[in-house]
Amino acid sequence: MKKLVLNWAAVAMSYFLLGLIRVLTGSQARWWGCPPKAEQRIYFANHQSHADLVMIWAALPRELRHSVRAVAARDYWTKTPFKHWLTSAVFNVIYVSRERHADEDPLEPLIDAMHAGDSLILFPEGTRGFADEPQAFKAGLYNLAIKFPQVELVPAWINNVQRVMPKGEVVPVPVLCSVTFGAPMHVQDGEERHAFLQRARDAVIALRNV
């Protein structure tokens, strides 16, 4: 019974958040480089605000929202019971821990999810940036791409969200935002980690001006 109530609460919450984000941002998805498709993909985007997660989730078509799972930092998003519930029941995110332990692979939860057939939303900067351009990308994206060479990597640029709710503010303001999805890419034969990450980052930045 309790589970059922929580389930309903999660559905209600997701509709509430969708409505809210539409009113505040218009939540416009621009499928510029590829159409939305129910195939396994890794979406990777710039990260400037906690709202990025909600934004890209709202921009996806409803049919994809369940199988496309964002990757979020465990320490931040499980800090309070509400955040934990929000990210697990509503967004169905995959938690990763940011501090490294010698004996575990931080990518393991992601690899499990990929094996289960889910798509991922990654923020390869690892943390929120405050400059105009994203920070250097971390290696996780490359390692996943090597491990799953058949999976399409789709760059995405999230525009304007940092203006909705800058760091340290609690009340969001309405500004129109958009998520632009670019053309899928793959790791080329023999491509080095650094070169690939640079190319991926450039692909994200290039979407800013399309």
Next chain:
Amino acid sequence: MYQTLKNLTPAQQIGAMFVIVFGLLLLAGLALFLRSMREFADPQRAQQHRDEIDNLTQLLKTSWLLVFVFWVAWLAGDVSRLVLFGLGSFFALREFLTLSPTRRGDHRSLVLAFFVVLPFQYWLVGTAHFNLFTVFIPVYVFLAIPVVSALANDPTHFLERNAKLQWGIMVCIYGMSHVPALLLLKFPRYDQRNAFLLLFLVLVVQTCMVTQHLVARRLMQLNKPAAAPLVSQSFIWRAWWSGMVAGSLLGALLAGITPFVPGQAFALSFIACGAGSLGHLVMKALKRDRGIPIWRGEGRGVTGAGGMLDRIDALCFAAPVFFHSARWYFGL
């Protein structure tokens, strides 16, 4: 016919008015549809024809939207009417600010504008505090916004950022809120019929804009020079005058649905059309400054949904001028 209409109750008259207007829009849509069927042998001429039809379709859509909104507003009653116009302000301001270079330091000012100034202004309309309603934004908010911004401790482009915010508030909240305020003006011997006044303003301004647009297109084909080509290719004085005359004449013809005699209706329409069409020109200059052809930002797609401001900017400029000149002239 006229006698029958005259003997109806105000509510029935307003209903009949909407039936007539919706009928006219339907006829216009039908005419447009039939014209779009025409075929041309010359592909260039065909393309031109298609563009023209697209343009007219856009205009017709705007008119449908406006009339529909007013119809709902009339059905819905006072409070929901205000909420409706408040939402209009909200979306227009959202669009305006998306393309203004606000910085992180402006966040609190934006919160103030959206969640305090906007509801309060409409509350003032709803409670008919006309004196405070006219000065609240130009006097009090004018100071409050920069104070909040200054406290955010960021002097970069301070004047520019604040000027843009103030401008957005003036156009999208102050201007827009004068439209529902028209419903509350109490003209002698004009009980309950203020919805007509609203329709009058919208019809007159929209007619002026449409006429101006159509004449300008014709004149552009004849290579007539625009008055300010860097701001607008389509603002040509002769087209502007045609729009003004068409709008004002329509206003005089519609005097029967207003509390005015035809001469007054003509003068007030003239003023409203002037404010609306020139305000539209000003908004065009603003858009050029930001390097976008329309607020929706087509092609660049910065803002996604919308294009709302393009449709209502003339009304936002016309409504306050119309409201205050009517109020001043009739001593209300």
